[in-house]
Amino acid sequence: MKNYDIIIIGGGPGGYVAAIRAAQLGYKTACVEAASTLGGTCLNVGCIPSKALLESTALYEKARHDFAAHGISTGDVKLDIATMIARKNDIVKQLTGGIEQLFKANGIDWLAGRGRLLPGKTVEVTAADGSIAKYQASRGVILAFGSVPVDIPVAKMDGQHIVSSSEALSFSDVPKRLGIIGAGVIGLELGSVWHAAGSEVVILEAVDELLPMADRQLAREAGKAFKKQGLDIRLGAKVSGASVKGGAVEVQYQDKNGEQTLTVDKLLVAVGRKPNTANTIDPACAVKLDARGYIEVDEHCATAEPGVYAIGDCVRGAMLAHKASEEGVMVAENIDGQAGHVRYDLIPAVIYTHPEMAWLGQNEEQLKAAGVNYQKGDFPFAANGRAKALGAAEGFVKILVDADSDEILGAHIIGPNASELIHELVIAMEYYAASEDIARSMHAHPTLAEAIHEAALAVENRAIHKANPKRR
Secondary structure, three states: OEEEEEEEEOOOHHHHHHHHHHHHOOOOEEEEEOOOOOOHHHHHHOHHHHHHHHHHHHHHHHHHHOHHHHOOOOOOOOOOHHHHHHHHHHHHHHHHHHHHHHHHHOOOEEEEOEEEEEOOOEEEEEOOOOOEEEEEEEEEEEEOOOEEEOOEOOEOOOOOOEEOHHHHOOOOOOOOEEEEEOOOHHHHHHHHHHHHOOOEEEEEEOOOOOOOOOOHHHHHHHHHHHHHHOOEEEEOOEEEEEEEEOOEEEEEEEEOOEEEEEEEOEEEEOOOEEEOOOOOEOOOOOOOEOOOOOEOOOOOOEOOOOOEEEOHHHOOOOOOHHHHHHHHHHHHHHHOOOOOOOOHHHOOEEEOOOOEEEEEEOOHHHHHHOOOOEEEEEEEHHHOHHHHHHOOOOOEEEEEEEOOOOEEEEEEEEEOOHHHHHHHHHHHHHOOOEHHHHHOOOOOOOOOOHHHHHHHHHOOOOOOOOOOOOOO
16 A cells, blocks of 8 residues: 555645645645546636636627727628637646646646545545555545536436536537526526527526625626626526427426426536535545535534545535635645635635626625625726726626724625736735725726725725715
């Protein structure tokens, strides 16, 4: 049995980052991964490929509808799906190959196969040929099993007509009609991709509100933008069945008007993901799973089994790559005796539609429910010069603060480059900044970041480039 200091099971954003940090700290490290490439769902069939397709289809949309306003004549614009998918695949190949090179540079062993935790910090690895090997970790084992798409009984996925997000990232042609179950992050992003490519997209969402986890003002703004784009989002639509007939998919759902039927060429099931923990832990281990399959951990990601930790999508909290990565760093440093930590109240959420959305901290509805005395400042991108020049003046920045201390409690952005802009506020909130700190920090002109500056000024009715209402 070969020995390592630290063994990680799973080579996704949590696992590979944990492996690199452990190796940096001087530990003999191995990472178990069954897939043919490292990077997990995020790099292979998630975050990265979806963003590549969003960029391609956004450019296609701009060429067809926006370039003329710039005096650019493009003629008959066509979209080559094969080339678009090939570009996406090449980006994925470069990044996953880059992780493999980082493993080599850091002296990390990639143990190819499916990992299973045994008692005593022992890991069993089953290779593709069925051979089994066991490895011992002297310092710790980190479980980074990740997650898989949720399959629902009323719309069983067949990989061809009724598909998961993985297949929807590699369609060989544009579906004339695409149905999507779920108006969450995956449904909205992939719906935006194929709608921009020319598909008639209908998104069925069971709940009555769009983006219930988001600030209501932001969600309403998003709804208006999607409606303007032509995305057909049907709220309060509960799917009761789906069947393939004659090469098409018939979807039955119920809404306020009763039983409805929708016929589409492809149906994407995007109702969420679940932890990939089935058959991964020997019953003799003390590691506990909750009713939904999540591994139970404490605030430092330690399980009930001594020396065993779990991170990322297979534990509580947001299923986000950056959350998994930070947990991987925290655990590696804690094994080393350091004081690693993750601010779980400050995990930025991002949706990469057009316009983009990003937020962190608390929203207005949460503050009201908690009885917090708060103030807010907001600023529209319609009054921002850079946004106007970019032709992307939809949306706003909103900052929520404690009315007594001025500490920033939440930040919400919908608009151009929201995914990048949110990090000024992440850093501010990490150091318990007040809106006054941002208001007194010079921002270059003309930039999108000026909207954050103006929103901070607006908290005290001092915004320069918009009329300030009287404080209630």
